[in-house]
Amino acid sequence: MEKLQLWERFKDRLYADAETGLVLDTSRMDFPAKFSAELEPRLQQAYAQMAELEGGAIANPDENRMVGHYWLRAPELAPTPELSEVITGTLTSVKAFAHSVHNGNIKAPDGGRFTRLLVVGIGGSALGPQFVADSLGNAGDRMRPYFFDNTDPDGMDRVIAEIGTALPQTLVVVISKSGGTKETRNGMLEAQAAFQRAGLNFAAHAVAVTGVDSELDRAASQQRWLARFPMWDWVGGRTSVTSAVGLLPAALQGIDVDRMLEGARRCDASTRRTATKENPAALLALSWFHATAGKGAKDMVILPYKDRLLLFSRYLQQLIMESLGKEKDLDGQVVLQGIAVYGNKGSTDQHAYVQQLREGVPNFFATFIEVLKDRPGTSGEVEPGATSGDYLSGFFQGTRTALYESGRESITITVPEVTPFTVGVLIALYERAVGLYASLINVNAYHQPGVEAGKKAAGTVLKLQGEILELMRSQQSRAFTCEECALALARPEEVETVFLILRHLAANPDHGVHMVSADKPWESRFQLRAVAR
Incomplete structure (x- = not known):
C-alpha cells in the first residue's frame, strides 16, 4: 500500500481519547473491506454479555460466582449496596494501613520503620503486583519491594540474601485467596523459617490478603499477624491487581493507588461504549480476531518501547492465555482456543528476535506500545540534533515500518507517559479486550480448568x-x-x-x-x- 493511502487509513482508523490519553492505531491491520461490518452483530452481543457481567450475572458456572473486577474502580456499579461498601471500606483500610506504616505508627518489632516489602504470591497474586511495582517504582520509594513468586528454594534464598540485614525492617504480605495454594504456602513457610533463623517473630512482620475464613485467614488470626485484607470469590487472580492484591503492595511502596484506580475507571467507561469505533477494547478484540482468524492462528508479540513496561508482556501472558486458552467453548464443543503471548522491550528486541519477525515464520502479529515522554526534564544530545529518546522513537517507528513492509501486521498503543493513571488505563484496556474477545469466540474467560x-x-x-x-x-x-x-x-x-x-x-x-x-x-x-x- 502506498504511503499516502496508508496515511488516509491511519486517519480513518485512529482512536484517540483525550480523557485517558490513550491512542490506538490499527491501520497496520489489513482488515478486509467488510470485516468490521460482518463482526458487528457479534460485537453487539459481546457488549450485551459484558453488561450482564457487570450487572452481577453468574459468569463462572464452574464455581457459581460472579466476576466483578470492574466494580473495584467503580464501587457504585456493584449489584448490591453491601458489595459497594465492602469495596470502598477495603480501599480505605489499605490506604490507612500504608499511611500508618509510612508514618511509623505501625513499627517493626525493633522500633524502627518498615523499609522493605516482601510479597509472597503466585500467578495473579504476583504478576500484577510485580508489573505495577516495576513500572512505577523509583529510588525514592517508601518501601523497596521483593517477591517470592515461585516455589524454587534457590530463588527464595536469593531474595532473602538481597534483603540481607534489612530483614528486621521487612514487612511480609502473603497473598492467597484460598490460603491453600501450595506455592504461596511454601513461600510463606520459607519466609517464616528465614525470620526464625534471624531470631525474629514472623507474625509481627506479616500481613495476609486472603478469603474470609480461609486457611491463611485462620492462621493469621490465630498467630496475631499485623493485619488481614479480603480477597473475594468474584475477583479472579489474573484480574485482581486493582483489588487489595495489587493495591496494598503498591500503596506500601508509595504508589498513588487512587490515580491508578482513576485511570482504570476512566478506561472502563470508554470500553463500555457500544459504538465500536469509539471503544478501544473492542478495536483490540476485533484486531485479534482478524489476526488469529478467531482460532488462535497467530501469536501476539508485545513490544513496549519503554523499560518500565518490560514486565507487561509477562502480566499479559497470564491475563490472555489463562483466560482464552480453552479446550471447549460455552456450548461444550472442542475448539482448542487461545492466543500465545510473548514479548521483550524495544529496542532490546531489535537485537534479539526482530530478525525472525522481519524475515522468518509469519506466525504472529505485533503490538507496539509507545510512550511519548522520555524522562522528567530535558535530555542531552548523544549526537547533533538527537537524544537517546529520539533514537528509541526512531527504532520503534523503523521496526514498525520494516515489519509492515514484510507483510507483518501490527497494532500500536500510545500513552503520554508511564504514571499510575496510565498503568491503570492499560490494565483496564486489556481486561476488557480479553472479555470481549472471549465473547467473540464463545469461550468462558473466567475459569481455568x-x-x-x-x-x-x-x-x-x-x-x-x-x-x-x-x-x-x-x-x-x-x-x-x-x-x-x-x-x-x-x-x-x-x-x-x-x-x-x-x-x-x-x-x-x-x-x-x-x-x-x-x-x-x-x-x-x-x-x-x-x-x-
Missing part, C-alpha cells in the same frame, strides 16, 4: 513420592532401580514418574536418598540413608 488439572497432577506426584519414601524406609538396606521400585509399589505404569522422583530426591540432601549411578540412568540404584541433621 487446565490450571486446576495441573495442580491435581502435582498432588499425585507428591503422593507417589511419599509412597516411595515409605517403601525405602521399610527396606532401608535395599538399593532399588526405578523399575524395581515401581514394581514393589505395584505401580509399573508409573515407572517414568518414579525415576524422575528418585533422581530429584537423590540430587538433594533433604530426604537422605543416595544414588549409585549407572551408565544407563534408568539402571541407577537408589537407597535411603539416615538424614544428617
Whole structure:
C-alpha cells in the first residue's frame, strides 16, 4: 500500500481519547473491506454479555460466582449496596494501613520503620503486583519491594540474601485467596523459617490478603499477624491487581493507588461504549480476531518501547492465555482456543528476535506500545540534533515500518507517559479486550480448568513420592532401580514418574536418598540413608 493511502487509513482508523490519553492505531491491520461490518452483530452481543457481567450475572458456572473486577474502580456499579461498601471500606483500610506504616505508627518489632516489602504470591497474586511495582517504582520509594513468586528454594534464598540485614525492617504480605495454594504456602513457610533463623517473630512482620475464613485467614488470626485484607470469590487472580492484591503492595511502596484506580475507571467507561469505533477494547478484540482468524492462528508479540513496561508482556501472558486458552467453548464443543503471548522491550528486541519477525515464520502479529515522554526534564544530545529518546522513537517507528513492509501486521498503543493513571488505563484496556474477545469466540474467560488439572497432577506426584519414601524406609538396606521400585509399589505404569522422583530426591540432601549411578540412568540404584541433621 502506498504511503499516502496508508496515511488516509491511519486517519480513518485512529482512536484517540483525550480523557485517558490513550491512542490506538490499527491501520497496520489489513482488515478486509467488510470485516468490521460482518463482526458487528457479534460485537453487539459481546457488549450485551459484558453488561450482564457487570450487572452481577453468574459468569463462572464452574464455581457459581460472579466476576466483578470492574466494580473495584467503580464501587457504585456493584449489584448490591453491601458489595459497594465492602469495596470502598477495603480501599480505605489499605490506604490507612500504608499511611500508618509510612508514618511509623505501625513499627517493626525493633522500633524502627518498615523499609522493605516482601510479597509472597503466585500467578495473579504476583504478576500484577510485580508489573505495577516495576513500572512505577523509583529510588525514592517508601518501601523497596521483593517477591517470592515461585516455589524454587534457590530463588527464595536469593531474595532473602538481597534483603540481607534489612530483614528486621521487612514487612511480609502473603497473598492467597484460598490460603491453600501450595506455592504461596511454601513461600510463606520459607519466609517464616528465614525470620526464625534471624531470631525474629514472623507474625509481627506479616500481613495476609486472603478469603474470609480461609486457611491463611485462620492462621493469621490465630498467630496475631499485623493485619488481614479480603480477597473475594468474584475477583479472579489474573484480574485482581486493582483489588487489595495489587493495591496494598503498591500503596506500601508509595504508589498513588487512587490515580491508578482513576485511570482504570476512566478506561472502563470508554470500553463500555457500544459504538465500536469509539471503544478501544473492542478495536483490540476485533484486531485479534482478524489476526488469529478467531482460532488462535497467530501469536501476539508485545513490544513496549519503554523499560518500565518490560514486565507487561509477562502480566499479559497470564491475563490472555489463562483466560482464552480453552479446550471447549460455552456450548461444550472442542475448539482448542487461545492466543500465545510473548514479548521483550524495544529496542532490546531489535537485537534479539526482530530478525525472525522481519524475515522468518509469519506466525504472529505485533503490538507496539509507545510512550511519548522520555524522562522528567530535558535530555542531552548523544549526537547533533538527537537524544537517546529520539533514537528509541526512531527504532520503534523503523521496526514498525520494516515489519509492515514484510507483510507483518501490527497494532500500536500510545500513552503520554508511564504514571499510575496510565498503568491503570492499560490494565483496564486489556481486561476488557480479553472479555470481549472471549465473547467473540464463545469461550468462558473466567475459569481455568487446565490450571486446576495441573495442580491435581502435582498432588499425585507428591503422593507417589511419599509412597516411595515409605517403601525405602521399610527396606532401608535395599538399593532399588526405578523399575524395581515401581514394581514393589505395584505401580509399573508409573515407572517414568518414579525415576524422575528418585533422581530429584537423590540430587538433594533433604530426604537422605543416595544414588549409585549407572551408565544407563534408568539402571541407577537408589537407597535411603539416615538424614544428617
